[in-house]
């Protein structure tokens with residue numbers, strides 16, 4: 001008899017909080033834009049990069065537009081990447097006016113990633129989103145980005161305190177009655193399960209684990225860090241075991257559904273998260289290298305003809 005996780009069809013709909021999501025393989029925030037620019041791509045087999053995907057988690061959107069950090073912002077390392085993008089995004093008004101309606105028209109299942117500079121700012125953002133997208137079929141929820149390690153303003157690292165995570169989730173939950181609410185957690189803490197408990201107690205439907213790991217690389221031509229802000233967020237294949245460990249800590253210590261993210265590049269990587277009890281898996285850095293990565297994993301982990 002095969003275990004449940006081995007038999008899972010990741011392209012079947014599943015319930016997350018108040019919502020049915022169309023599948024369990026998602027793209028991670030910041031690694032596939034807003035999910036709008038790959039419609040014309042076709043794999044050699046003729047399938048598009050959205051085939052079988054449960055959700056695109058959008059690039060994080062902030063109340064005002066952001067130009068992001070100075071270049072360089074992305075450094076490849078032996079087994080991953082270091083980034084310090086600084087949340088470049090079009091801002092919440094433009095996102096609501098242009099991006100979200102386009103995702104709906106194109107039928108892209110999506111989860112909107114939000115960041116703010118105070119916990120209480122999430123509520124009004126979510127309320128506006130809810131108001132505008134009330135009737136949308138393809139908007140499935142909100143992921144609170146509580147863990148971006150490279151923003152030098154008020155949002156910096158506020159996801160590392162359980163009390164602050166609780167305030168963010170409470171603020172968003174009050175404005176989001178009928179879509180999934182996820183809190184994305186930072187791995188750069190001693191006890192990630194404590195953050196997940198705080199999110200659950202304030203009504204999060206799931207937590208996403210993990211965001212990037214703090215890292216630094218040195219340019220030997222100058223003797224200084226490659227990134228102007230010294231530190232960056234480390235991602236890609238190298239962080240898979242870290243992400244698996246953090247997901248395990250949350251599954252066993254917090255009793256809240258977990259969406260696994262970190263280092264997934266293959267179907268086998270994704271299966272490891274499902275084996276630990278994750279309800280869905282996100283593909284980040286691998287999706288930047290290959291826009292068909294998530295779709296390929298979904299295809300590999302679907303049962304029967306698709």
Ligand SMILES: Cc1cc2nc3c(=O)[nH]c(=O)nc-3n(C[C@H](O)[C@H](O)[C@H](O)COP(=O)(O)O)c2cc1C
Pocket residue numbers: 028029030031059060074081083085087113145184210211212234235236237239261262263264282283284285286
């Ligand atoms: C270039 C880049 C930009 C990212 N931007 C965001 C972002 O805007 N919001 C967010 O929550 N996570 C962001 N992330 C983190 C990813 O969503 C993901 O949590 C992390 O990279 C680990 O997954 P991976 O190893 O599959 O990339 C970004 C990652 C990269 C590499």
